[in-house]
Amino acid sequence: MVLMEAPPEEVTSRKEVLDYYVKTLERVLGSEEDAQMCIYDASWDTHFGFCCDIDEDISLQLASLPGVLSVRPDPDLHSVKKNYDSSNVQPENFNNSEIVETPLFPMGNTKHWVVKLDKPGIGVVTKAQMVDYYAQILTKVLGNEKDAQMCIYHISWQSNFGFCCELDEQCARELASVPGVQSVLLDQNFGSDNKDYGGLQSSTSSSYSSEENQTIPVKTKKLFVTGLSFYTSEKTLRAAFEGFGELVEVRIIMDKISKRSKGYAFIEYTTEEAASAALKEMNGKIINGWMIVVDAAKPKSSIPRYDRGRSRYSGKGNGER
Secondary structure: OEEEOOOOOOOOOHHHHHHHHHHHHHHHHOOHHHHHHHEEEEEOOOOOEEEEOEOHHHHHHHHOOOOEEEEOOOOOOOOOOOOOOOOOOOHHHOOHHHOOOOOOOOOOOOEEEEEEEOOOOOOOOOHHHHHHHHHHHHHHHHOOHHHHHHHEEEEEOOOOOEEEEEEOHHHHHHHHOOOOEEEEEEOOOOOOOOOOOOOOOOOOOOOEEHHHHOOOOOOOOEEEEEOOOOOOOHHHHHHHHHHHOOEEEEEEEEOOOOOOEEEEEEEEEOOHHHHHHHHHHHOOOEEOOEEOEEEEOOOHHHOOOOOOOOOOEOOOOOOOO
């Protein structure tokens, strides 16, 4: 939660105040688009401030900016009522050590894994595109692209394809069932940059094969699409998917504050056959220059306990290390 001084006098409307908040956050993130996507609540009339998803390092930088009174953890993340009243905040309480980051896996039961993948489709050629593709694969398990980026600590993208990541065993099992994943093995050489993304699958009990997890076909009429460009419209998405059968709905999820696409959508067909065909053919396709990931939509009750639903922007990229 970020408490702010009153904006300049010329900033009066709700839109202008929100733009002012975005510009403030942009100063530490370096990207207006990232700033817009990180903000999830704002106050603009009597009290001034906003709530955003950022990590501790970014929080410390934000707290030092002119006009920022304090940056502190959101005391009630799931409540729509936020207290932006700064009248009872004392200068000595502006303690950035209070800023904490909730770990993705709070139980601390993670292990390091080597994930071997099929060769990506046409359109994935550069290192940056490959990192994007790997993050999208992992997002299908974690539910959040920023969390996926933060879990990856090594990649291979030239002769062999794959990445290393930190996950718990439940996530590793689910990851092995994602299309395009050959195997998920324990990283036996975590401290070294020498990783084996080539050889045969291990026969140990701590390895998971995609073939073992795909014996039961998924039956669904509704698909979940991630990795969308923020500029992809529902009309464009409908045109890409309507060739597989009659559509019931095409719905891109929009951010309530910025009114921009969150980069994912739900697509529903009238038949399971049409949805299955679309899932098989459209997963990994390029739309508006971005590779999309298509999966069966899960009911709300089956959302994994580790899916926090919001991103924590770290400002750090991933690469081959």
